[in-house]
Amino acid sequence: MPLIIKDEYPETLFRKDGKRLDGRDVNELRPIKMEVGVIKNADGSAYLEWGNNKIFAAVYGPREVHPHHLAKPDRGILRVFYRMATYSVFDRKRPAPGRREKEISMIISDCIEPLLFLELYPGTSFEIFIEVMDADGGTRCASTTVAALALADAGIPMKSLVSSIAVGKIDGKIVVDLSGIEDKAGNADLPIAITWYNEELSLLQFDGDMNLDELNDFLDIAKNALKDIHQIQLDALKSKYVKLQEETNKSKGKNEKKGDE
């Protein structure tokens, strides 16, 4: 049974002062926070807060393939499992994975596979588990971004990172980083991802309507925004090692003091 309080669409997606409903400019991203190494048991992991999206990703691998018949004798396989928590959306989601989750898992897997050297790991699997704990538009892009980060944290050789974002059209204007309500009530939505080693598109979907000029604009705007996201990813990876360095320096300092005594 659906909930009785409706999440109604607003008449306009821009405020009187020309800003978007959440106070952003057309080319402004929501606040983004990334952290790696958040799940101790995993080989690699990452956590991302992107506006109200809260997403965990964990990587296990290379490890034995289960079920065994999926193993390939000449290369490793990559499997991605994108899931949403029941409470991550307005109406409680059913606990079992649905068609949407399976499709997005495949899209993300196809997006990330070009980055890996799977031919070096015959007979093994890499598994990426993505859990969306809180969702507010653009979860497939955010999930792709955080999955790449978890892979890098696991120390798995990669050609580069991949970054992803959704650009779209709301009330006829082109904007970056659609929020949940903009995604639902807007005119167009284009999730896109760039693999940085060749600067090519590895994830691309589109729903809505656009003319040729708009397509060009969408792609240019997306690429600019993705550069910012790539930088945040790099910073998150580096900050783990900065912390490690500080901790080792501290304990070294202690040991030296002990030595003096």
Add this chain to the structure above:
Amino acid sequence: MMDVKRIISKIERDYIVSNLKKEERIDNRDLWEYRKFQVKSDTIASAEGSADVSLGDTRIITGLKYDVGVPFPDLPDEGVCTVMAELLPLASPLFERGPPDEQSIELARVVDRGIRHADCVQTKKLCIKEKEAVYILFVDMYVINYGGNLIDAGGVSALSTLISAHIPEGIWNEEKHETEWTGKYLTGKSLVKELPLILTYGKIEDIVFLDPNLPEELVCDGKISISVTEDKITSIQKSGAATFTIDEIKMLGSKSLEIGKKLRKELNPLQYISKIE
């Protein structure tokens, strides 16, 4: 700390057991000491209440959703509160994908019973109209990292989630025969009364200890979970292939009330009541 694996070597097991015999733990705790609890409440914007609870390396994020439905015929003026748990494959190499297995069902059921029999959730407050409409609460627990003793962490996380609840308040419209929303919220203040806590003990040979961590849980013969309110024991679950003496159970009963009292004071769960009115 030891790595996570399915099988712990005999040497590691012997090391854990010989330490326990000296009343020492591999993480330097004494036998009746908890690892550190960390609780953050209302972290999920889409949920009507949530908690992010860590107990040592174990981490569980729980959220609350609601629905309005028809009450059970034998309880026409009471709402329903259900607990679900998922052991995400992201949380440990020991967890597999697929439908809930025994371990996750046991976690959900033990936490559910701890709450259900403790006069915790005021189900009569969850009634909008007798025989017609009641709230159905879903408390869904997701294990983010498995570091042993999911049940105690799950209990605190479910309790904190219920206390942090902010559910739209509905009243019954007799003419339209449907629920209407007042614009106000039902919060943990009116929904929650008793504060049950679940305490889990591991047993290896003849040694019993509180809050098994992951290596201890993997080598222990069995466990027992005792759920307590301020002055009552409200549910017990023995699991694993161990047997407990009657004297041990008597001792654990009084220990649980004593440790539970201390822990309840430390955690002070009522601080998580939602400020939304």
